[in-house]
Amino acid sequence: MIPLAEPNLSGNEARYLQECVATNFVSSVGPFVDRFETLVAQAAGTPGAVATASGTTALHVALAVLGIERDDLVIMPSFTFIATANAASYVGASPYFVDIDSESWTLDPDALNDAIRNDFDGRAGELRHRQSRRRLRAILVVHTLGHSADMDRLDAIAKNYNLPLVVDAACALGATYRGRIASGLGTVAALSFNGNKTVTCGGGGALVSGDTALLATARHLATTARTSPNYDHDRVGFNYRMTNLEAAVGVAQMERLADFVGAKRRIAARYDEAFRDNAWLKPFPHASWGESACWYAGTVLAEDAPVDLDAIVAHLHTRRIGARRFWKPVHLQRPYADCLRASLAVSEGIWGRILTLPCSTNLSAADQQAVIDSVLAIVGVQSASHPLLHPSGNKVRNSA
Numbered sequence: 108m109i110p111l112a113e114p115n116l117s118g119n120e121a122r123y124l125q126e127c128v129a130t131n132f133v134s135s136v137g138p139f140v141d142r143f144e145t146l147v148a149q150a151a152g153t154p155g156a157v158a159t160a161s162g163t164t165a166l167h168v169a170l171a172v173l174g175i176e177r178d179d180l181v182i183m184p185s186f187t188f189i190a191t192a193n194a195a196s197y198v199g200a201s202p203y204f205v206d207i208d209s210e211s212w213t214l215d216p217d218a219l220n221d222a223i224r225n226d227f228d229g230r231a232g233e234l235r236h237r238q239s240r241r242r243l244r245a246i247l248v249v250h251t252l253g254h255s256a257d258m259d260r261l262d263a264i265a266k267n268y269n270l271p272l273v274v275d276a277a278c279a280l281g282a283t284y285r286g287r288i289a290s291g292l293g294t295v296a297a298l299s300f301n302g303n304k305t306v307t308c309g310g311g312g313a314l315v316s317g318d319t320a321l322l323a324t325a326r327h328l329a330t331t332a333r334t335s336p337n338y339d340h341d342r343v344g345f346n347y348r349m350t351n352l353e354a355a356v357g358v359a360q361m362e363r364l365a366d367f368v369g370a371k372r373r374i375a376a377r378y379d380e381a382f383r384d385n386a387w388l389k390p391f392p393h394a395s396w397g398e399s400a401c402w403y404a405g406t407v408l409a410e411d412a413p414v415d416l417d418a419i420v421a422h423l424h425t426r427r428i429g430a431r432r433f434w435k436p437v438h439l440q441r442p443y444a445d446c447l448r449a450s451l452a453v454s455e456g457i458w459g460r461i462l463t464l465p466c467s468t469n470l471s472a473a474d475q476q477a478v479i480d481s482v483l484a485i486v487g488v489q490s491a492s493h494p495l496l497h498p499s500g501n502k503v504r505n506s507a
Contacts, residue, residue: 109470111303111463112303113303113467114302114309115363115467119358123358126355127351127352127355135330137355140351144157146358146361147313150288150361152287152291153316154322155315156314157315157322157329158348159311159312159329159347161301162190162297163297165297165312166191167345169194169296170195170198172325173245173271177199179199179200179242180200180201180202181243181245181246183195183205184206184213184454185439185454186436186451186453187249187251187434187436187437189437189443190277195247196442200244202443204436206449206453211256211394213249213250213251214249216260221449222449223243223268226238231268232270234268246265246270246271248261248293249274249277250278251392252402253371254397255279255282255396255397255399258293259284259396262292262293272293273293273297274294275297276289276290277297280298280400281305281364282398282400284396290315295318297312297314298314299312300360305364305371307356308356308357311354328342328344328345328347329344330344330348331344331345331346368400371404371466371468372398375391377475377479378390378404382479385486388406389408390406390407391405402466403433404466405433405461407457408462410456410460414485414486416460419462419482420462423485428464428465428478432461432463433458434458436455464482
């Protein structure tokens with residue numbers, strides 16, 4: 108099987124794990140946690156980082172630190188992994204969904220401005236939804252696929268309305284925005300180190316910010332809000348600590364961050380080049396303002412492509428190629444079907460056409476060529492007799 112995205116554990120992971128075992132530092136206290144946080148902060152361009160149990164927990168802590176509460180609203184894209192919306196739910200808030208732009212698949216500043224002007228009233232910092240009267244408390248942007256959103260424009264909107272700009276940078280470590288480190292922008296950002304991420308701890312996440320006071324509060328909340336060795340606690344905190352074992356893997360991974368991101372970018376560029384002349388295959392986003400970390404790579408089916416996406420995925424699986432669909436927008440998920448929203452035409456138009464392809468950092472040139480050849484063998488034919496076409500010659504429509 109050529110997997111979609113598997114970890115590359117060919118560095119110092121085993122040696123550092125053995126050091127944890129030898130020293131008995133296997134839980135949430137240990138030198139690798141400190142080393143990992145230092146490396147993450149350096150990579151994000153922030154004065155510090157707080158390691159957590161997952162990217163979702165990092166995002167939960169970020170919203171909690173900002174004081175977002177029950178019945179508040181958080182603007183975010185619907186085109187994201189459901190964990191983004193879940194983090195808002197954990198603090199009792201609800202998403203207000205705004206569309207993405209077609210250039211980057213990230214939160215559209217124009218759509219954001221229109222949504223606030225059309226659906227909210229009140230003064231800056233005290234905006235309320237006109238119908239529900241719920242407070243708007245934050246803007247949450249997602250660096251989709253590791254591609255930065257247009258942060259200068261979004262930051263200007265956030266400042267204009269006196270709202271914090273929270274960043275779901277789960278897969279954006281290594282991305283840049285106008286020459287700056289993308290994952291360190293905004294009021295606060297959350298990173299993920301899940302097994303399928305470019306850098307992994309097996310699990311885990313981190314919270315980064317340029318605000319050291321915010322980071323201190325986040326660390327306090329993420330470590331059960333404990334105030335003394337005598338088990339005194341001053342708030343309802345969370346046991347969201349990363350273990351030294353996870354951090355040991357993370358340190359070994361962070362030592363190779365530049366190589367991993369470079370490999371991801373080369374893989375994405377090769378898919379783009381291979382599919383460039385096929386009218387039915389379009390590239391993933393490449394907005395002018397930044398360089399993506401290229402967490403995932405793949406292609407987008409043109410709207411008039413003669414082949415169905417599900418059929419392509421199924422056919423690639425028969426060839427032992429780990430291709431997959433991408434995120435189904437959150438407003439189409441059962442828990443969030445009734446959430447407030449603006450128009451989501453771009454999100455609804457794109458999600459059913461995205462094909463993610465193998466992009467592990469250790470993907471060999473031969474295996475990537477096998478993937479390319481397999482995709483072109485399916486999509487490259489124009490005959491109505493192709494087995495993945497409907498007998499009538501029309502493409503089989505997927506459920507999107």
